[in-house]
Amino acid sequence: MDPEKGFEQTIERDQRIEPRDWMPDRYRTTMVRQIAQHAHSEIIGMQPEGEWITRAPSLRRKAILLAKVQDEAGHGLYLYSAAETLGADRTDLTEKLIEGRQKYSSIFNYPTLSFADVGVIGWLVDGAAICNQVPLCRSSYGPYARAMIRICKEESFHQRQGYELLMTLMRGTDAQREMVQNAVDRWWWPSLMMFGPPDADSTHTAQSMAWKIKRHTNDELRQRFVDMTVPQAEALGVTLPDPDLRWNEERGHHDFGEIDWSELKRVISGDGPCNAERIATRRAAHEEGAWVRAAASAHAAKAKTREVA
Ligand code: FAQ
Numbered sequence: 001m002d003p004e005k006g007f008e009q010t011i012e013r014d015q016r017i018e019p020r021d022w023m024p025d026r027y028r029t030t031m032v033r034q035i036a037q038h039a040h041s042e043i044i045g046m047q048p049e050g051e052w053i054t055r056a057p058s059l060r061r062k063a064i065l066l067a068k069v070q071d072e073a074g075h076g077l078y079l080y081s082a083a084e085t086l087g088a089d090r091t092d093l094t095e096k097l098i099e100g101r102q103k104y105s106s107i108f109n110y111p112t113l114s115f116a117d118v119g120v121i122g123w124l125v126d127g128a129a130i131c132n133q134v135p136l137c138r139s140s141y142g143p144y145a146r147a148m149i150r151i152c153k154e155e156s157f158h159q160r161q162g163y164e165l166l167m168t169l170m171r172g173t174d175a176q177r178e179m180v181q182n183a184v185d186r187w188w189w190p191s192l193m194m195f196g197p198p199d200a201d202s203t204h205t206a207q208s209m210a211w212k213i214k215r216h217t218n219d220e221l222r223q224r225f226v227d228m229t230v231p232q233a234e235a236l237g238v239t240l241p242d243p244d245l246r247w248n249e250e251r252g253h254h255d256f257g258e259i260d261w262s263e264l265k266r267v268i269s270g271d272g273p274c275n276a277e278r279i280a281t282r283r284a285a286h287e288e289g290a291w292v293r294a295a296a297s298a299h300a301a302k303a304k305t306r307e308v309a
Contacts, residue, residue, distance in 0.1 A: 011212055016142035019085040027211055030204065031141050032088045033102075034213065039079035040097045040104035044278050046072045048112045049121055057115060064161055065118060071154045078151065082143040098283040106264055107194045109272030116169055116176075116183040122162015124184075124191040124229070130155045131225045132195060135215035163232070170237050177237075184233070185241045192256075193264040195222040201261075226254050 001009075003022030010017055017023055046069050053069065056062035080090045096102040107125055112118065133152050139145040169176040196202055196218040208214040216224075226245075233240050244257035266272065 011140055014138075014212070016145060017140050018142045026207075027213075028086050030208060030211070030213065031144065032083055032086050034208075035079055035083040035086070035141075035144055036088065036093045036096070037103050037105070039076045039083060039093070040102060041108065042072045042076035042079060044097075044104045044108045044282060045125075046076075047278055047281055048108055048110070048274075049118050051112055052115055052118050055115070056118075061115075061165070068122070068158050068161065071158065075147075075151045075154070078147040079144075082141075082147050085143045086141075094286055098279055098286060100270060100279065103268060105194055106267040106272065107190050108278060109267050109274045110186065110190055111274055113186070114179050114183060116166070116179040117187070119162045119165035119169065119180065120183040120187045122158050122160075123166055123232070124162075124187050125194070126155050126159040126162060127229060127232075128191050128194045128225050130159060131221050131228065135221075138212075138215055140212040163236070166236055166238075180236075181238055184238045188241050189259065189263075190267075192222055192225070192259055193267075195219075195225065197261065197264065198259075223253055226256050230254055 004024070007017065007021065007023055007027075010021070017027070049065060050069050053062060053065055056065050080093065083093060084090060093102065097104065107128075112121070130152060133148050133155065137145055137148045137152060139148065166180055169180050199205060199217045199219045202218050205214060205217050209217070230240065230245070230247075242257045244255060246255055247253075248255045267275070270276075
């Protein structure tokens, strides 16, 4: 069969495209772009919470936070491996990230000012990630879809630990409740921006939906997230910082206020509160790890020579 027809038929039948299958160059480029950005987000995403590991308020919280941040490293690694199945090279992807030639999620360019931020990241940021990623378990590219299944299971644990942390703080003192509200005020709007630009301005959605890479548009997922989060905020006893947020009986959804899209543009283009710091930290880790990579390569080369001998 004509390979292009085969590709189209696989998509139409809701089956998976696998690494050795023929695929259009643009499909491959799109997949590498999305998977690499996703992998970079997981790796850069270790930083905001990682800053609190040494300052966690108890041994239990430290153990939980360590496990979560390690999970994020693991997610980054599955995703880089998925990108490699498309012919991408991990070193090249890392270099593109630290040279600012590839993106990562806007959300990780905001500072974590108190330990309540760790809880809010779990609740809102992992909550948004789950909303976005559960449909990606049905994404048309096999290795990506399969990586998403495991990642989503771990993100659900992350979200619950965040919510539990916040519930504990909300049962505490007035100062602790204030800390939570302050963190919610700072993270709410950036969490909504994680879903990307509005559909009308989204460059890739139409093609990615046609190829069944994306299963829902940015605005659909953002709405789903708002609807899911409002009752959780009520149960927690925090106020979401949006005076226009209210249930719309007719639509069967919550209406919400206008997002400051100029902020998203600024943060994506490198001018967010922590962009420079995040990249500098990642660059330093890459440079300081050079000897480990060199040692591992030398070991692999030696082992190969021994095999041949
Ligand atoms: N930040 O045409 P679209 C996590 C870019 S979760 C930065 O709508 P698309 C877990 C977009 O890349 C976070 N850039 O693009 C965790 C494109 O630029 P390009 C990661 C953004 O791809 C939790 C341009 O704008 N999750 O890490 C953003 O169809 C806690 C036009 O946009 C994923 O990556 C943004 N927010 O839709 C870790 C999920 N939004 O490439 C630690 C997989 C858009 O043309 C702690 N990705 N852009 O230069 C996706 O679902 C999609 O790629 C979207 C964007 C929905 C993010």
